[in-house]
Amino acid sequence: MIIKSFELTKLNLSKSNLHLIFGNNEGLKEDILKNFFFKNFNGEILKYDEQEILNNKDEFLSSLLTKSLFGIEKLIIISRGSDKLTNLISEILEKLTLDTKIIIKSPLLDKKSKLRNLFEKNKNLICTPVYEDDSRSLNNVIDNFLKEQKLNISQEIKNILIDRSKGDRINLKNELLKLKNLSISKNKLSSEDALKLSNLAENYSVFELSDNYLAKNLKKVSNILNENNYSDEECILIIRTILNKSKRLLKIRHELDNNRNIDQVISSFKPPIFWKEKEIVKKQAQSWSTNEVREIIYKINDLETMVKRTKSNSMLFVYNFVSNY
Numbered sequence: 001m002i003i004k005s006f007e008l009t010k011l012n013l014s015k016s017n018l019h020l021i022f023g024n025n026e027g028l029k030e031d032i033l034k035n036f037f038f039k040n041f042n043g044e045i046l047k048y049d050e051q052e053i054l055n056n057k058d059e060f061l062s063s064l065l066t067k068s069l070f071g072i073e074k075l076i077i078i079s080r081g082s083d084k085l086t087n088l089i090s091e092i093l094e095k096l097t098l099d100t101k102i103i104i105k106s107p108l109l110d111k112k113s114k115l116r117n118l119f120e121k122n123k124n125l126i127c128t129p130v131y132e133d134d135s136r137s138l139n140n141v142i143d144n145f146l147k148e149q150k151l152n153i154s155q156e157i158k159n160i161l162i163d164r165s166k167g168d169r170i171n172l173k174n175e176l177l178k179l180k181n182l183s184i185s186k187n188k189l190s191s192e193d194a195l196k197l198s199n200l201a202e203n204y205s206v207f208e209l210s211d212n213y214l215a216k217n218l219k220k221v222s223n224i225l226n227e228n229n230y231s232d233e234e235c236i237l238i239i240r241t242i243l244n245k246s247k248r249l250l251k252i253r254h255e256l257d258n259n260r261n262i263d264q265v266i267s268s269f270k271p272p273i274f275w276k277e278k279e280i281v282k283k284q285a286q287s288w289s290t291n292e293v294r295e296i297i298y299k300i301n302d303l304e305t306m307v308k309r310t311k312s313n314s315m316l317f318v319y320n321f322v323s324n325y
Contacts, residue, residue, distance in 0.1 A: 001123050005130055008036050016126045017098045018089065020081070020119040022106035023130035026275075027169035028137075029105055032128065033077070034272050037103060043073030045267055050080050057088060064092070064100055074100045081106040086114040093124070133169050138162045141169050145176045153179065153189055160194045170276075174207055181206075181240040185308075196234070206234070210241045211277070213322045214249060214284040221322055235307055235318045242322075243300045245284075246293060252281070253290040262286070 001016075005028060021029050038045070053060050078085070081104035092098060109116040119127035133141075142158050145151075157179075165172035179189055186193070209228075212220040230238065248269075255265040262285060266278055273281055288296070303321050307314040 001125060002120050002127050002129070005032060005128055008032065008128065016124055017101045018092070018104075018119075018124070019102070019126045019128065020104045020106060020115065021128045021130060022081075022109045022116060024108050025130040025132055025169070027173070028130040028133065030272075030274060031169070032130070033103070037075060037101070038270075038272050041073070041075060043075060045075045045077065047077045047079065047267055050078055050082060050085060053078055053088070054084060060088075061092070061096070064096055064098065076100060076102045078102065078104045081115065082109075083114045086118055089115070089118060089125075093122070132167050134167075135162055138165060138167070138169060138172055141172055142176065145173070149180055151180065151183055153194075154191070156191045157189065157194045160191060170274075177241075178206060178237060181244070182237050184240055185236045196231070206238050206241050209238060209322065210245050211280050211284070213242060214245055214287070215280050216283075216287045216325065225319060225323065230315055230318075235315045236304070238318055238322075239300060239304045239307065243297065243304070246297050246300060249281075249284050249288065250290065250293045250297065252285050253288065253293050256285060257290055 021032060023029075085104060089104075092102075104115075106115065116127065119125045139158060139162065142153075142161060146153065161172060161175045161179075164175060175194075179194065182193060183189060209221065209224045212224065252265055252269065255269075256262060262282060266273055266281055266285075299321070303317060307317055310317065
């Protein structure tokens with residue numbers, strides 16, 4: 001059964017425990033998972049690659065038959081799904097009464113795909129194609145973000161962001177986060193602000209600088225600083241981005257201190273960590289102790305106070321901070 005992405009809000013997803021999401025729009029896939037599956041879900045989220053499932057087929061089928069002793073719900077995400085899963089899904093449909101929800105994420109599948117045909121033709125299965133975003137869908141992403149963050153920007157700024165995102169909602173969200181961080185220190189955002197910040201997407205972004213700083217990738221941080229000519233206006237944005245990511249890292253470190261598995265902590269973290277970030281977030285969590293992260297947050301707050309008091313060369317303070325631990 002084909003259910004388009006914009007129709008999911010009208011659908012009772014509990015009617016089917018098998019859902020195929022296919023296409024090249026990775027950002028929309030993550031939005032569907034976040035808004036329709038992860039939201040209000042308090043059970044266990046298990047993530048596998050297709051090959052992991054195929055290499056341990058019998059064990060996987062057995063796990064579907066075994067209910068948790070504590071009644072904890074399970075949500076299984078299978079990445080890079082292909083036609084190789086077709087026989088397994090058919091076997092599940094024939095032999096099992098499925099209590100666990102399984103979501104298969106696949107790249108673009110052509111019309112001859114066996115897996116796609118199985119999900120499209122079976123009324124007990126849900127199949128959702130995710131194609132490239134157009135201007136309308138990107139504008140909806142912006143409006144939803146502004147509503148959540150209680151921000152307001154002009155249509156001119158929206159058009160700039162859509163143009164610079166190059167049809168990718170992942171790029172668009174990065175640009176929106178930059179504006180959000182800048183809005184902390186600037187009440188009214190202009191089109192010039194949007195142009196200056198979005199230019200960074202063409203080379204190294206503020207987010208990449210922040211991520212590599214927290215991952216202690218000294219060589220990468222040095223390359224980013226050398227390749228970019230950040231202005232004094234952008235230094236507050238860099239500080240706020242590092243601060244926000246540090247606060248998230250502190251929460252992760254608290255979870256790890258409770259003797260939890262790092263992969264489990266990252267997978268179940270809320271709000272969900274985007275799949276492209278997971279490896280570097282894992283490295284960040286392994287690079288710092290909880291007390292060290294707490295100390296860094298204090299230092300970042302001090303740095304922000306210092307920068308706000310300085311009328312010129314404020315970027316020099318930021319350079320010194322991210323170049324030294």
